[in-house]
Every structure is written in structure tokens, then in C-alpha cells.
């Protein structure tokens with residue numbers, strides 16, 4: 001169907017986080033949202049002040065690497081009826097509570113493209 005694509009594990013990436021890769025962090029998400037030109041306006045209300053990000057407590061992070069200023073993202077699991085597991089992270093509207101999920105495999109694809117790019 002035109003304009004429709006099947007969700008796929010493009011590039012051999014799993015659709016869900018399985019803990020085998022370094023954790024996704026807040027700075028990854030912010031850079032991804034910026035690169036993809038994702039709006040900071042809420043699609044459901046008149047909020048324009050940016051998103052809250054689902055992040056883990058600093059205590060959960062690897063303080064040895066001084067990463068407390070860049071916390072790991074909270075990862076949510078969604079399982080389909082046929083058993084496919086997807087993971088996502090989330091941005092939340094501070095005004096109306098709209099909870100927007102972002103598939104982690106898109107973040108992984110983006111990171112791979114970045115890491116193999118011309119840096």
C-alpha cells in the first residue's frame with residue numbers, strides 16, 4: 001500500500017531493547033528529536049514549552065563515567081497479541097499529560113547512522 005511500510009528490524013536491529021547495547025540516554029533522545037525536526041509543541045493542547053522526558057533516577061546511572069547529567073532513558077515494553085515485543089521511550093506534555101512514545105529502534109538506527117557517518 002502506498003505510503004505504508006511494515007515495521008521491520010532494518011539493519012538487523014531488534015525492535016526491542018534487550019540490554020545488549022549501551023543504554024540510550026537523554027542526550028541521545030534530545031539530539032534525535034532535533035535532527036528529526038520533531039516539534040516541541042504538544043499536538044493536543046496549546047503547550048509550546050517543550051516536553052518532559054521519561055528518564056531514570058540518577059542513582060540508576062553509571063556515575064563512574066560522570067554520566068549523571070545525562071541520565072538513561074526510561075524504556076517501556078509493549079507486547080502485541082502475537083507476541084512481538086516493542087520498546088519505546090517517552091515524551092510527556094507537562095500541561096495535558098499527552099504521553100508520546102518513540103520507538104527505541106528508531107533511536108538505534110539514528111545512532112548507527114551517526115556513528116558510521118563523517119564525524
Ligand SMILES: [Zn+2]
Pocket residue numbers: 042043044045046047093094095096097098
Ligand atoms: Zn499537551
